[in-house]
Amino acid sequence: MNLLPFGKLSEFKPRQFVPSGADLGNWDAIAPLFDRLEARAPQCKSTAEFERWLLDWSELSAALDQESSCRYIAMTCHTDNEEAKRAYLHFVENVEPQIKPRQFKLAQTYVEHPLRSQLPRPRFNVFDRDTKLQVELFRPENVPLETEEAKLGQQYQELVGSLTVQFQGEERTLPQMARFLEETDRSVRKEAWELVAKRRLQEVGRFEEIFDKLLGLREKIAANAGFKNYLEYAFRARGRFDYTPEDCRKFHDAIEQEVIPLLRRLQAERKAKLGLDSLRPWDTAVDPLNRPPLRPFEKVEQMTERTQTIFRHVDSGLANGFKTMRENRLLDLENRKGKAPGGYQSTLAEARLPFIFMNAVGLQRDVETMLHEAGHAFHALATRQEDLYAYRGAPIEFCEVASMSMELLGNEFLEEFYAPAEANRARRKHLEGIIEIFPWIATVDAFQHWIYTHPGHSRAERSKAWLALMDRFGGDIDWRSHEEGRANLWHRQLHIFLHPFYYVEYGIAQLGALQVWANSKRDKAGALTAYQRGLSLGGSRPLPELFQAAGCKFDFSVKTVKPLIEMVQKELDQLPLK
Numbered sequence: 001m002n003l004l005p006f007g008k009l010s011e012f013k014p015r016q017f018v019p020s021g022a023d024l025g026n027w028d029a030i031a032p033l034f035d036r037l038e039a040r041a042p043q044c045k046s047t048a049e050f051e052r053w054l055l056d057w058s059e060l061s062a063a064l065d066q067e068s069s070c071r072y073i074a075m076t077c078h079t080d081n082e083e084a085k086r087a088y089l090h091f092v093e094n095v096e097p098q099i100k101p102r103q104f105k106l107a108q109t110y111v112e113h114p115l116r117s118q119l120p121r122p123r124f125n126v127f128d129r130d131t132k133l134q135v136e137l138f139r140p141e142n143v144p145l146e147t148e149e150a151k152l153g154q155q156y157q158e159l160v161g162s163l164t165v166q167f168q169g170e171e172r173t174l175p176q177m178a179r180f181l182e183e184t185d186r187s188v189r190k191e192a193w194e195l196v197a198k199r200r201l202q203e204v205g206r207f208e209e210i211f212d213k214l215l216g217l218r219e220k221i222a223a224n225a226g227f228k229n230y231l232e233y234a235f236r237a238r239g240r241f242d243y244t245p246e247d248c249r250k251f252h253d254a255i256e257q258e259v260i261p262l263l264r265r266l267q268a269e270r271k272a273k274l275g276l277d278s279l280r281p282w283d284t285a286v287d288p289l290n291r292p293p294l295r296p297f298e299k300v301e302q303m304t305e306r307t308q309t310i311f312r313h314v315d316s317g318l319a320n321g322f323k324t325m326r327e328n329r330l331l332d333l334e335n336r337k338g339k340a341p342g343g344y345q346s347t348l349a350e351a352r353l354p355f356i357f358m359n360a361v362g363l364q365r366d367v368e369t370m371l372h373e374a375g376h377a378f379h380a381l382a383t384r385q386e387d388l389y390a391y392r393g394a395p396i397e398f399c400e401v402a403s404m405s406m407e408l409l410g411n412e413f414l415e416e417f418y419a420p421a422e423a424n425r426a427r428r429k430h431l432e433g434i435i436e437i438f439p440w441i442a443t444v445d446a447f448q449h450w451i452y453t454h455p456g457h458s459r460a461e462r463s464k465a466w467l468a469l470m471d472r473f474g475g476d477i478d479w480r481s482h483e484e485g486r487a488n489l490w491h492r493q494l495h496i497f498l499h500p501f502y503y504v505e506y507g508i509a510q511l512g513a514l515q516v517w518a519n520s521k522r523d524k525a526g527a528l529t530a531y532q533r534g535l536s537l538g539g540s541r542p543l544p545e546l547f548q549a550a551g552c553k554f555d556f557s558v559k560t561v562k563p564l565i566e567m568v569q570k571e572l573d574q575l576p577l578k
C-alpha cells in the first residue's frame with residue numbers, strides 16, 4: 001500500500017520472531033506464529049526464556065497493531081479509494097476476529113505458567129495484574145451477550161446518524177446544526193436548537209428501548225461474572241485498581257462544591273454581556289460579545305510552523321519530537337476531499353512512532369486539536385525505549401493528562417497565532433470549557449452510578465434521577481417550556497449507550513493536566529521534566545505512580561479540586577471579557 005502519507009518506516013528494533021516480509025494481512029501467515037508461541041511456552045525453563053517469550057509475543061502484537069493502524073490511516077486519508085477501504089475491512093472482518101481468541105489463549109497460557117511468579121518485580125506487576133484480570137473476567141456465556149450489546153450500540157449510532165432536520169431550506173444532520181448555535185442572531189439559534197430538540201424527542205421511545213435492552217444485558221453480564229451489579233463489574237473490567245466508586249462520588253461532590261459556583265458566575269457574566277433576562281439552552285455557545293470567529297491561520301503549513309515555535313518555547317525536547325514527526329511526514333493535517341472527518345493520534349507500534357490526523361480549516365478549534373494530539377504523540381515518543389508492547393500504552397486517565405497538559409502549556413504561547421487580545425480570548429474560551437465540562441462529567445457519571453445500582457427501575461424513575469442531577473450540576477440555564485428535552489438530554493451522550501462508565505476519566509485527567517500547568521507556573525523546567533518523566537513510564541506503573549512521576553497527585557477529592565479551580569478562577573479574572 002502506498003496510500004500512506006509517510007514512507008516505509010523501519011522497526012525500532014529489528015524483528016527477532018516475526019519473519020520480515022510476513023504478510024500480516026493474511027491470517028494463514030499469522031496463525032503459525034500464534035501456534036509457535038503456544039507450543040513454546042511450556043518449554044521455557046528459565047525466567048530469561050520466559051521473558052524472551054513475552055518479548056516475542058510483544059513483537060507479534062506490535063506488528064499486528066501497526067498493520068491495523070496503517071490500514072486505518074490509509075482508509076481515513078483516502079475514503080474515496082476502494083482498495084484502501086477493502087484492505088481495512090478485510091483486516092477488521094477476517095483477521096481481527098481470529099486474532100482475539102488467540103491473544104486470549106496466550107494470556108491464559110501466561111497466567112497458568114509456573115514461571116510467572118518468578119518474573120522480576122516490580123517490573124512485571126502491572127502486566128501481571130492486567131493479564132490476570134483479563135483471564136479472570138472472561139466468561140464464555142458473556143460472549144454472545146457482548147455481541148448483542150455491540151449490535152445495540154450500532155443501532156444507537158444508526159439512529160443518531162439518521163436524524164436530520166429541515167433548516168433554512170436544507171436537510172441537515174444534527175452535527176451540522178451545531179454551528180448555528182454560534183450565530184449571533186438569537187432567533188436563528190433558538191430555531192436551530194428547538195428543531196434539533198424536537199427531532200430528538202420524536203425518538204424518545206426508541207432511545208429508551210435501546211437503553212432498556214442494554215441495561216438488561218449488562219446486568220446479566222455482571223451476574224455471570226459473579227458481581228453484585230454492573231457498577232462493580234465495570235470498575236473491574238475497566239481495570240480501575242486504583243480508585244473506587246466511592247472516590248468517584250467524592251469527585252462529584254467536589255465538583256458540586258467547587259466548580260458549580262464558578263460555573264454560575266460565568267453564566268451570569270455571559271447573560272449580562274449578551275444583555276439577556278435569562279440564559280436559555282441556545283445561548284451557551286455564541287460569543288458573548290458577538291465577535292466573528294478567531295482566525296489563527298490561513299494555510300495549514302502556518303499552523304504547523306507556529307505550533308513548532310510554540311513547542312520550542314515549551315521545551316526543546318518536545319520541539320525535536322515534533323520536528324521528527326514533520327520530517328517523517330507523520331502529520332496529515334489539512335482538510336481535503338476524500339478525508340474522513342475528525343482528528344486522532346495513532347501509534348505505529350513497531351516503528352514506535354506517532355501519527356496525527358486531522359481536518360484543519362483555520363479555526364481556533366484546530367489549534368486546540370493540534371496541541372492535544374501532539375500531547376498524545378509526545379507520550380508515544382517518550383515510551384520508544386520500552387520493549388514490552390503492553391507498557392508502551394498507558395491507561396486513559398493518564399493518556400489524557402499528556403494531551404490536556406499540552407493544551408494548557410501550549411496556550412501560554414498563543415501569541416504565535418494571535419494579537420494579545422485575541423490570544424486572551426482563546427485562552428478564556430479554553431478555561432471556560434474546562435469549567436463547563438466538569439459538571440457535565442459529574443452528571444453523566446453520577447447518572448450511571450444511579451442506573452446500575454437501582455435494578456428494576458422504571459423509565460420515569462430514571463428520568464427523575466437524571467433531572468435531580470441536572471438540578472445539582474446544570475447551573476443557571478433556563479429550560480422553561482423545554483422540560484421534556486431537559487429530562488431526556490442524556491440520550492445525546494454516546495458513552496452512556498456505548499461505553500458505560502467511560503467518561504469520568506476525562507475529569508480525572510483534567511485534574512492531572514491542571515496540576516502540571518500549576519507546577520509549570522511555579523517552575524517551568526521542573527514541571528516539564530516531571531511531565532516527560534511521567535510520560536516515559538508508559539503503562540509500566542499503576543496510575544498513582546504515573547501521576548506522581550509527572551508531579552501530580554492522583555486524588556480527586558475536594559482537597560485537590562479546590563486549589564485547582566481557584567487557580568482557573570484567578571486566571572479567568574486576568575482574562576476579562578472586554
Ligand SMILES: [Zn+2]
Nearest residue numbers: 372376400403
Ligand atoms: Zn485525547
